Amino acid sequence: MCVACWDTEAARLAGIDPCHCGAPHTLRAYARIDADLRRREFLGGAGAVVGMFAGFGLAPRMARAQTPGRPLLLSNLRFFDGRETIMQEGRDILIEGDRITALPARGQGPEDAERIDCGGRVVIPGLIDAHWHSTLVGVSQVVALTQDVGFLHLMAGREAGATLMRGFTTVRDVGGPAFGLKLAVDRGAVAGPRIFPSGAMISQTSGHGDFRLRSDLPRFPDTPPTHIERQGVAQIADGADMVLRATREQLMKGASQIKIMAGGGVASLYDPLDAIQFTEAEMRAAVQAASDWGTYVCAHVYTPGGIRRAVAAGVRSIEHGQLADDETVRIMAGEGVWWSIQPFLADEDANPYSDPAQRAKQLEVAEGTVRAFDLARTHGVPLAFGTDILFNPDGAASQGRQLAKFARFMSPLEALRTATGAAGELLAMSGPRAPYDGRLGVIAEGALADLLVVDADPEAGLDWLDDPEGRLRLIMKGGRIHKDAL
Structure with a gap:
């Protein structure tokens, strides 16, 4: 309805039709505009929008969240916890919401958990x-x-x-x-x-x-x-x-x-x-x-x-x-x-x-x-x-x-620690000004669930970091999976 329609009752009483919204020539114009827009959308409008966002890296990424009410369990893995410069095994990683809630012994996680088999690969902190x-x-x-x-x-x-x-x-x-x-x-x-x-x-x-x-x-x-x-x-x-x-x-x-x-x-x-x-x-x-x-x-x-x-x-x-x-x-x-x-x-x-x-x-x-x-x-x-x-x-x-x-x-795991647990300690100095509530850079109970599943052995070297597309098989941030190539 156009602006002139605001007082249609007064117009009708005066025998005047001040609005041309329903006039035949107006309706024909609307039809032409609508047909043109639909044609443009079909031929390239949607593609242009997707292309614009994808070109700038802003196209929505599929971030898979956990099934509501069910914890997530990463199993069949070794892990570097971001603190100790050793590889650890014999445990799984339990995630609820955006947190790591436990590191149960392998096979001892909750029965109702949604499981991700890491295929014997290494898990490290984000x-x-x-x-x-x-x-x-x-x-x-x-x-x-x-x-x-x-x-x-x-x-x-x-x-x-x-x-x-x-x-x-x-x-x-x-x-x-x-x-x-x-x-x-x-x-x-x-x-x-x-x-x-x-x-x-x-x-x-x-x-x-x-x-x-x-x-x-x-x-x-x-x-x-x-x-x-x-x-x-x-x-x-x-x-x-x-x-x-x-x-x-x-x-x-x-x-x-x-x-x-x-x-x-x-x-x-x-x-x-x-x-x-x-x-x-x-x-x-x-x-x-x-x-x-x-x-x-x-x-x-x-x-x-x-x-x-x-x-x-x-x-x-x-x-x-x-x-x-x-x-x-x-x-x-x-x-x-x-x-x-x-x-x-x-x-x-x-x-x-x-x-x-x-x-x-x-x-x-x-x-x-x-x-x-x-x-x-x-x-x-x-x-x-x-x-x-x-x-x-x-x-x-x-x-x-x-x-x-x-x-x-330094050793590969010492180097990796500078970008995980050590860096997390530095960020923690922001105290109450830290924008995120939770420990970062570590695999530990209560830490934020930022995790990577790596198709490599970090203890042997870090050259795999130059191939994230091929070597990072899973990327999780705050319990949400942003990449899953397992």
């Missing part, structure tokens, strides 16, 4: 990437700095589904506007991993998160935020008061932890790698605000001076740190600080940089990577696996292969 950029991994740096934020989010949705299919059921997002993506994943609108979001990376002027060009300087008090700030990728803050405000804003948005830039970086053009960024007072402001909300601060930093300042200010997780020296790592160990480290080796999987200055910084970091792993082992610093694949759409697929590289520096 993998955790402790240094991921959900909205920045699937686009180039130019796109991230210039394109519409809606496009970024669609690309992020596509990559979220691919991340889950690589076996990564949880990521700690350490910079970028991931709050909307997290909400969509949690509500089941988009397939993807659990996300622990940091929100915008907090950077000083001229810091690693300041992506302005030199032609954009100077910045005045009335200068509007940059495109990158408006999108929520980074936030520039100078002085303790501004850092305090920036931290509180990310907490208000839902950050589970805070990310600050405490030193120079590779991706940024204008800050030297050896630069120490933020004063200790500025860092302490972020730490205080986060602590007041029951969570912690992690810091991007490579060099000894920056790491020491961050640790002194109360930062609980060092991101990267490949240029640390022996004394600095000893201090980290003494303070119980986590080391979220990546296998930066300047190899075929490195983030691509064409600028000579960026490339030189990348090579410097790569030279320190092997020594960093040695120092961590010497001093017993807890390690958590991360990739930091950034502005590298083609490189995202190397996520599992990056974890396999850890086995160059």
Whole structure:
């Protein structure tokens, strides 16, 4: 009915028909439009819709839930529990709802349970990437700095589904506007991993998160935020008061932890790698605000001076740190600080940089990577696996292969622990700000049922991580099966 129909009684009394909804010419037009729409739908409308969503990785995935009222039992398996660096057997894994509720002796599970025979394969906890950029991994740096934020989010949705299919059921997002993506994943609108979001990376002027060009300087008090700030990728803050405000804003948005830039970086053009960024007072402001909300601060930093300042200010997780020296790592160990480290080796999987200055910084970091792993082992610093694949759409697929590289520096099961139980301990430092209630990265009673059935022997090596399509036979997140190729 059209707008003019609202007073049809008055119109009839006046002998007037103000509405043409039922007129012959109108009905003929409706018929033509309807026929055209049906033809379009038949020829390609539905296909176009499916193609659009599938192209962005947002097409609904079949996630098989348990039969209501019946527990699920994984049987005929060996398993790595994410904590002990040994393979275990002789037990099944009982799942009710989104939890692991028991590890009964083989064959002793409840009779009414729905059973999945794993065929003697290995079960491991869902993998955790402790240094991921959900909205920045699937686009180039130019796109991230210039394109519409809606496009970024669609690309992020596509990559979220691919991340889950690589076996990564949880990521700690350490910079970028991931709050909307997290909400969509949690509500089941988009397939993807659990996300622990940091929100915008907090950077000083001229810091690693300041992506302005030199032609954009100077910045005045009335200068509007940059495109990158408006999108929520980074936030520039100078002085303790501004850092305090920036931290509180990310907490208000839902950050589970805070990310600050405490030193120079590779991706940024204008800050030297050896630069120490933020004063200790500025860092302490972020730490205080986060602590007041029951969570912690992690810091991007490579060099000894920056790491020491961050640790002194109360930062609980060092991101990267490949240029640390022996004394600095000893201090980290003494303070119980986590080391979220990546296998930066300047190899075929490195983030691509064409600028000579960026490339030189990348090579410097790569030279320190092997020594960093040695120092961590010497001093017993807890390690958590991360990739930091950034502005590298083609490189995202190397996520599992990056974890396999850890086995160059430790045993395969030790490497696997950095992306399961150890990473879960790091994420647990978010305390009440943790967005998910339950232990992650372990196979244990009460833990969230994030599980992978692997067609390989993790004790012998981790090269199978580079073939998730063929080697991951079952992917479960929160008790729901997202892939079943058993």
